[in-house]
Amino acid sequence: MIPVGKPFVGDEEIAAVAEVIRSGMLAQGAVVTAFEDEFAAYCGVKEAVGTNSGTAALHAALLALGIKAGDEVIVPSFTFIATATAVSMCGATPVMVDVDRETYTISPDEIAEHITSRTKAVIGVHLFGQPFDVAPVRKICDDNDLFLVEDCAQAHGAMYKGEKVGGFGAAGCFSFYPTKNMTTGEGGMVTTDDPELAARVRRVINHGQSDKYLHTELGFNLRMSNLNAAIGRVQLAKLDGFNAKRQENAAYYNENLKCAGLTTPYCRDDSVHVYHQYVVEVGDDFAMGREAFMAFLREKNIGSAVHYPMPVHMQPLYRDSGNAVCPVSDVLSSRVLSLPVHPGVTAENCAYICDTINEVN
Ligand SMILES: Cc1ncc(COP(=O)(O)O)c(C=O)c1O
Structure with a gap:
């Protein structure tokens, strides 16, 4: 089976973790600091x-920005x-808005329509590896005094427009889950150009501690460990190579998937897409329904997945408490399908996947 997602860790990551284990400094420490510095430099921001x-x-990041009960985001x-x-x-209310039909990312018009006196921030998601349209979203945030x-x-x-994501707003938030473009096992990173915000994030993730055993605010234990950071440092050095392979695979699909009823991803021409997922839309005019298509692919040893089968506003957790209307998100949830695009997908795999799918018609 060609899996739809897969982590790429090897001997270098094992050696880096072994070194941390031998050092005896397993928790947050110098390796985390080194990873933070390298990640900040990579993203072109002051702090990570x-x-x-x-x-x-x-x-x-939201707590450090002061988001609290009564606020809307x-x-x-x-x-x-x-x-x-x-x-x-944070005790605040997420206000779900619809996305752009072409890019699947947050719609600036929808944001503008949903601002109230309680709105404090907007979270834009660079979905599947493609930046959302930052410029209009940032303008709305600036005009309305909202954190981005x-x-x-x-x-x-x-x-986006020649700059890496992570530095366009008050904070950028990354995940290093195993199937992401780079991994630390589990892990994440907050990036920011604001040293004061970074200092607040550091307190929030470390028991609200402002000095050794001095706790000035409610905090949590959300720290990264040296073990995870050691993996992250090796992975960061490989990230551009990983992304190049994802882009190569996606370019092959874009060029060679030719199937009535199957729409390949829209790609903004002012952005660099890093294809965390390669997502096609299975239309009504495709030869079979999405579930049957997934079963067909499985039979042919091709993994696939649905990201995401239910939009957030329809989740049991939220659907009774809000009245969000997001028709584009509803349609996308019923049509999208992710194909294998990760760096382990070979040129032969790509050709096999395209040939297999093109034969459906
Ligand atoms: C868009 C998005 N936001 C947030 C997260 C949360 O990251 P994590 O799984 O590392 O907690 C993920 C990870 O799956 C994600 O895809």
């Missing part, structure tokens, strides 16, 4: 703070659940 997941990065409905639950974890938070969980190394 390691966390133990992408969800923790979002949670800590606008999020896209077509995303992974953590974009919204991080807001709920980038959810970069799926977009390490992606670029």
